[in-house]
Amino acid sequence: MDSLVFLIGVLAVYRAARMITQDGEDGPFDLLATWRDWIGQATWYGRGFHCFYCCSFWAGLVAALWLCAFGLFGWALLPLLWFGLSAGAMIIFKVIQ
Numbered sequence: 001m002d003s004l005v006f007l008i009g010v011l012a013v014y015r016a017a018r019m020i021t022q023d024g025e026d027g028p029f030d031l032l033a034t035w036r037d038w039i040g041q042a043t044w045y046g047r048g049f050h051c052f053y054c055c056s057f058w059a060g061l062v063a064a065l066w067l068c069a070f071g072l073f074g075w076a077l078l079p080l081l082w083f084g085l086s087a088g089a090m091i092i093f094k095v096i097q
Contacts, residue, residue, distance in 0.1 A: 005072050009063045009081075010088030016063075017056035017089055020049060052093055060086030 019025045019032060026033040039046045048054040064081035067073050073081055 002073070005067065006081075006084070007088075009067060009085050010092070013056055013059045013063050013085045014089035014092045016059045017052055018093070020059075021052045021055050053090060056086045056089040056093070060084075060089065 019027065020036075023033070023036075036049065039049050041047050041050055048058075061082050063085050064073075064078055067081060068075050068078050
């Protein structure tokens with residue numbers, strides 16, 4: 001069961017990071033495209049919102065916190081989950097690209 005939850009987490013992190021960073025993913029009512037344009041790339045966090053690897057790093061943290069908060073994994077595993085979820089999303093991104 002833990003492996004399935006982890007795999008679903010990797011897919012969720014991949015999807016979230018791809019939606020936020022990729023230009024072809026405009027979202028409903030073009031919300032994501034508008035958000036990306038508003039943030040821009042002039043600052044370090046703006047460049048981070050346009051970088052899949054940066055975004056998957058932070059999306060992995062959110063997913064890991066969620067998995068630990070709902071008791072699916074213990075808090076001691078938080079760092080491993082964070083980096084593992086992000087790495088899994090990066091692998092999928094590299095294979096698909």
